[in-house]
Amino acid sequence: MLSSPRPFDSHLEECGAFSFYQILVLLITQLSYVTVSGSMLCTVFDNLKPIVKACHDEEFDSLIQNASTSIDLCKCKNATLETEFDSLIVHLGFACKGSYVATSMSTAVMAGGVIGSIVFGYLADRFGRKPSLISCLAGCVLINLVLPFIAHGLTVVIIMLFLLGFFAGGYLVISVVPPVEVTTNRWRMLCNCLHGWPFGCMAMALTAYLTRRWNTYHLALGIEGIPFLVAHFFVSESPRWLLQHGQPTKAHKVLRRIASINRREPLKHAVAFYPDGADDQQESNVVNYTYFDLIRDKVVLLPLLVLSYSWFSGGVISFGIYFDLGGMAGSIFLKTFLMGLFKGTTGFIPYPLSKVLGRKPILVTSIVITSFSAWGTVILYYVGKAEYMPVLAVIGIGAIDPMWKINHLMSVELFPTVVRSMSRGVVNVSSRLASLVAPQVAYLSTFLAPLPFMIYGSMTVLHIIMVIRYLPETRYLQLPETMSIKKDEQNNAYTTESTNV
Template identity: 25%
Template structure:
C-alpha cells in the first residue's frame, strides 16, 4: 500500500501479537479448502467390484468360472470360459485378473470369500455392467452409489473437472465481491455457503445434483483462496509478507482428510464430516476484524481507527497518528484516477515481455496440472490409499519451507528451474519402471518417485507466486498475475482428465506429468533473475539504467533500503484477483539498453508488490 499506511504498520509492529492471532485464525480456513478440493480422492474412488462366476448376455449361454487353488503358497485362478464369452468379456479386466492372482495368499483368499464366490468385475461388449454385480464393503463412494462403471466410468472424473471449473469461476466473481463488500463479509459467506452445498451434496439423489453441488463447492473455494491469501497480507508489514504467503495449513488439511476418510468409509457421512465442522469458524467473526486498508480506501476511517487502536493495545505499541489514513486514501485514489488504462495486449508489447509472459503462463499451467494431478492420482498408487494421501500432503511442508531459503540463496530462476526439473524427472522415471515390466514388483519405487515429484512441484508453485510478481512492470502486474492465475486454473481443470488416462496405461499420467515438468523447467531457464533487482514501473519501455545509488562494482544486495526494507520513494502494485495494492519500491529512471531492474524481497518478505491467491 502507500507509504503512509506502511508507516502506521511499522509503528504498530509488522507482525506481532495481534497480527499473529488474526493470521492464525484465518489459516484455519486452509483446512476447509483442502478438505473441499481433495475430497474427490475418496468420495469418487472406485471400490473393488465383482460379477457372478457365471455370466449370461441373454443371447448366449456364455460362462466364466474361476477355481481358486494353491500352488507353493500362492493362490491361482483356473479360468474357463465358453467361446461366446470371449467377445463378452472385457479383456482389460481379464488382464487385471491375471495380475490379481499373483498377490499374497491371505489377501486373495479374503477377497474371494468377501466376494461370496464372485470374480473380479468386467464389462459387457456393449459397455454395460454384468448382471448381479456387487461391491466390496471396504468403503462406499458415488461410483458405487450410482453404478458409474464401464461406459459411465468417466463421470466420476467429469465431476471433479466440474468442481475445478467452479474454482475458476469463483476466483473471478468472488474476488470482485471481496473488493466491493469487504473481505470479512465475503470470507464468512463463502465458508457458510460451502457448508450448505456440502450438506446438500451428502443427501444428493442423483449424480447430476451431486455434480452441481461440487461446482458450487469449487466456486466457493475459488473465492476463499483469493480472499484468504490477501486478507492476512493487509495486516502485516512488508518484511513478513513472503513468510505469511508461504506458510499455511493446506497440507494439514490434506493429512487430516486422510484420517477422516480412514475412519469414515461411507461417502455421505464423509461429506457431512467435512462440511458441518467448518461452520465452527463462524464463531471467529468477533475475533477477526475487517481489513483496515480496505476500510480506509472506502472512507470508513472511524472503523479503521478502532481496529488499529486495538492492534496497538494488543501489540503494546503507542497509538499512531491516524491523520495519515486520510492522506493515504486520497493519495491512492488520485493515483488510480491518473493511471493509464492497460490491456492484456501490453503484456506482449515487447519481445522480452512476451517471452516472460508465455513462460510464466506455462509454468502456472504445469504447476496446477501436476500438483492436483498427483493428488488425485493417489487412488492409483499401490498400497493403502489413506497412508498415500497422508504422505502426499505431508511432503508439501518441507517443499514449501525449503523455497524460503533457496529463493534467497540461489535466486528465483535457479530455484524454479531445479524444483520443476525434479518434478519432471521423478515423474518421467516411472516410464522406465514400466518398460522394465516391474510396475507391480516395484510399486514402492513408483510411490517414492511420485512423492519426489510432488515435492518438486509444490516447491515450484511456491516460487512461481513470488517470481511471477517480480517479473512484470507495476502498471501491468495485476493483469499479468491474473492471466497467470487463470492458466493455472485451466491446468487444475484438466488434471482429473490426465489422471483418467491411467485407465489406458498405468504409467501414462506420470509420463505426461514428467513431460510437462521437464519442458517447463527448460523454458524457465530463459527467464531473467529478479533477486536483488528493483521492480520496473512502466510499459512498454523495459530497459532500465541501474540506480545511481548503486555503483557498478557494488554487489546488488548493497542498494539503499528504507526502514521497511523496501527500495524507497516509489510506488508498486500487488495483485489479488483483480485488486491492486500499492507498494513502496522505486525503479530508477528510464534510459536505453540496460539490464531490466526487478526488485528483491528478502527471504523474510521485503516485497510489497502484488499478492495473489495461493492456489493449492
C-alpha cells in the same frame, strides 16, 4: 493515486509486523482448509468404487484362487465386496456406468473452481477481502451441510458439486492475500510456507476415515467449517485494501486495532490520512479496475503470463496425482494423509532457503528437480528398469510443492494491491484448467507408459526458460500498491505512472 508519508511496511513494523494479530489471521484463514481442501477434493472419496474380493459366479470360479487377478465389479453378479468408503457414486447407482460419471463429477468441481476463481478474484479487489472470504467459506459450509439431504439424482449432485467448487475455488484465490497484506517483506515467505492446503488434505483424510460414508463426510466438512466461519468475522479488512480504495480513516483504525492486539503503542505517523468528512470524496475518486486492465498494463501482463503457465504446468502434474489416488495400491486414507504430510514438509523448505536465496533460485531449483525426475522416469522405462519409475515420480511430486509456495508468494508480490486478487484469480484459473487437462494426459499412459512423463518433462523445460528469462526477483521488493497505468474512468483514458510505494 493515494499516497502515504512513509512506505506502508513501516507502519506495519510500528504495529508489529508478525505478532499476535498476524498469527491470528494466518491461523483463521489457513485452518479453514479443513473444509476447503475436503470440498475441492471431495471426489477423491465420492468416486470410490468397492473392491471385489471374490466372485461366486461360475464363470469366475477359476479366478478366485488367483489373488493377483482383479475382477470387474460390473461383470460379477454375486460378489463379496470390500468397501473402504461408502461413496456417493455407489449411492447414486452409477458405479457400473463407466468412468464418464466419475469424470463428470470431478469435472463439475474443477469447473466450479475455474468460475469461482474469476468471480471472487474480482469481488475481493472490488468489495474487499473480508466479505469475499466469508462468502466463500459460508458457501462451502452450506453446500456440504445441504448436499446429503438432496443428493437424489445425478443432475442435482453435479450442480451441487459445481457450486462447491465455485466457493472453494474462490477461497483458494483470496486466502493467501490477507495474511501477506498485514505483514512485511521478511515474513511473507513464512506465511506462504504455512499455507493451509497440505493441512487440509491431512484433515480430509482423517474426516473420511472417521466417517466412512459420503453423507456423514460432507456433514462433517460443513460442521468443521462453522467455527472458522465465525472466526472470520473477528478479522479486520486489509488496511492496504482500505487505503487503496479511498478509506484512509478506516485503514488507520485497523492499524490501531492491530497495534492494540499486538500490545504496541498507537501509530505515531499518519497513514495517508484524511479527515472523516473527506472519505466520501476520496471514495468517489477511487478507480475500479477490471480484468481488461491486466492486459493493458504491460508491467502486470508479462509476469501474469509467466505465472499463469507456471500454475498450469504444476497443476497438470499435481492434479494428475490427486485424482489417481484411488487407483494406486494401499489405503486411500493413508495415501491421502501422507500426501498432505509430504507436501507440507517439502513445502516448508523454501523458508530456510529464503534466508540466503531469492525467490527465483528456489523456484528454478524446484522445477529443475521435477524435470530431472520426469525425464529420469522416461529413461528408466527404456532401459528396462520400469519398476523404479514410482520412486522418481514421488521425488518429482515432492519437488513440486516448493514451486507452489513460491508461485503463491510471487502472485502476491508481483501485482498491485488494486488488482492483486484479480491477478491471483487469473493464475488460479490456469491451475483449475490444468485440473481438467491432467486426467487426459494421464490417460495417454494406456498407449505408452512414459508418454505422460515426456509431456511433464517438456513442460518443465519450457517452464524453466520462461522463469529465468521473464520473471523478476521479488525478494527485497515492497508490495506494489498501484498500477503503472492511471485510469481515467470518466474519459476512458489511460496514462503511465510510477508504481513505487
